[in-house]
Amino acid sequence: MLDKINVENPQLFIHAFENAGIGMAIISLDGKLLKVNQSLCTSFGYTAEEVLHLSMKDLLHPDDLAIDKLIIQELTEGKRKSYQMERRYIHKDNHEIWAIMNVSLVRDENDQPRFYISQIQDISVQLRTVAKLRESEERYHRLVEESPDGVIILKEERCVFINKTGVELLGLSSKKDIIGRTIFDFIHKKDHKAYKKRDFCRESVGPLEKRFIRMDGKIITVELKAIPTTFRDEPAVHVNIRDISASKKAQELMINSEKLTIAGQLAAGIAHEVRNPLTAIKGFFQMMEKDVTENKLYFDVIGSEINRIEVILNELLLLAKPQEAKFEFKNIEVILNHVLTLLESQTNLNNIQIIKNIEPSIPLIKCDENQLKQVFINFLKNSIEAMPRGGMIHIDVLKQSPTSILIRIVDQGSGIPEHLLNRIGEPFFTTKEKGTGLGLMICKNIIEEHKGKIKIESSPSGTRIEIHFPTS
Known part of the structure; x- marks a missing residue:
């Protein structure tokens, strides 16, 4: 068959046909496969002998048969010399193959149709790769969006x-x-x-x-x-x-709160220390004023300045008074979840896992939400800083009795030396290099204002904090 094709070098054509890297076939005018090469057999899973007992209809996808009629009509009528398109075929094991088909109609010397030569290049792998790539891009786009x-x-x-x-x-x-x-x-x-x-x-x-x-x-x-x-x-x-505006604001509020507390305590200390000698000075000055009639103006000036000092001391004492808390019934789980969200980046950065265990139906507690957040942030930050190599922090919320709940925080940090435990909560006492010693003191004050109790236990394997709050 191949040697009858009118080409200048038939042997070269035969060699190219049989050894082509893509499938090639010579097809009769009625669609029978007359000659195929090995590449086509490999693509479709048939032997050469099996293929030659088939027609193109046996290889084409059933939904594409109508297209085949159009191609044959246009080639026969001379409207096209060749036809190229992507189309579907059926493999021997019935799975779908996508291929690029190129078909030409060969005519004799009288311009009469003799047979078709078709090239079929399997592109299924490429299309699957493109589909996977498109799927990956769509997935990435969804993730980003x-x-x-x-x-x-x-x-x-x-x-x-x-x-x-x-x-x-x-x-x-x-x-x-x-x-x-x-x-x-x-x-x-x-x-x-x-x-x-x-x-x-x-x-x-x-x-x-x-x-x-x-x-x-x-x-x-x-x-x-x-x-x-x-x-x-x-x-x-x-x-x-x-x-991070909200978390920055929370940090600033926390810092400002600590600063105000420091200022208040310092102000209270200074006011009390100055007021005692000032009271004595003022008393003796008033006694002297009654007995001295000369230089009355000097006494007026001194008396005025003493009164001004008293006003300043009163203002310092006002600064030392804590702001009135706003107590409302709140869900302790919600408060803890807000705090854990705020500290999530720090726990991730320090390779710390938070293990939370909250009993169901924990009753609401009457509290100032922001103050309790400040307490939990302080304790959890201390735990994080005590575990530079990472570890776990356990948080348990338990219903201890019908009228109280227990919040337990247990870390795996380096702990606090036993002989220093009693000093925890004292103003300006700290075991941290850059600490102020005021954080725990503020926490203790807040807990006491909420009619709660705190217990701290520590060892080289970690620290355990238990906080008891009333529920009614």
Whole structure:
């Protein structure tokens, strides 16, 4: 069959046909397979002898037979010299094959149709790879789009993509509000210089704290991490932004609260120390004033200054008085969950696992929510700092009696020496190098204001804190 084809070098054509890397077939006008090469047999899973007992209809996908009729009609009528398309075939074991088919109609010297020559290149593997890649891209896109962090992709410092969280974080009405704009439109001017120093296109940077400006003008503090990436086959920067304004505010409130407490205690101490001798001075001065008639003006000035000192001392004592707590019935589990969310980054960074065990139906307790948060933050931060190599912190909430609950915090830290345990809670006493010694004292005061009790036990294998609160 092959040697009858009118070509300049029949032997060369035969060699090319039989050894081609893609499937080749000579097909009769009625669709019978007259000659096939080994590549086609391999693609379809048949032997050469089996294939020659088949027609093209046996190999084609049933849904594509109508297309085959159109191809035959256009080739026969001379509308096309050849036809190329992607189409489906059926393997011997009945699975689907995708291939690129190229077919030509061979005519005799009288221009009458003789047979078809077809090339069939199996592209199933490539299509599966493309499908997996597309699926992977879609999965990545969903992950980015639904990420709890804002995601911005930059090309030459201009935004080309932003996810839904980023839109909400920056207060945008839609993604169009930022696409094409420079990132510096949203970074606080005072942070521009520090941002420009970094080469985000070449190295991962962060996490960094930066100030961003929302569309409504509100300034927020974000944690920013930038990673070099590609976007539509061009270099780009993937920027993760997380709003940490609330946690920063909580930290500042905690620091300010501690500072105010220190100031209050110092003020109280100073006021009491000064008031005692001042009372004596004022008493003797008033006695002297009755007996002396000369230089009355001097006595008036001294008396006025003593009164002014008394006013200052009274103001210092007012500063020393704690602010009135707002007691409401609250769910202790909700308060603990808020605290654990706030400290999540610190526990992850220090390789610390929080194991929480809360009994069902724990009754509400009457408390000042912010003050209790301050207590739990202080204790948990102490536990984290005591475990530089990581470990576990157990938090148990138990119903101890019909009228009280127990909150137990147990860590695996280095512990507190036994001879120092009794001093825990004293002002300015601390076992930490950079501690103030006021944190635990504040916690003890808060717990006592809530009519609670605290017990601290410690050993080289860890510290155990038990807090009892009334429920009614």
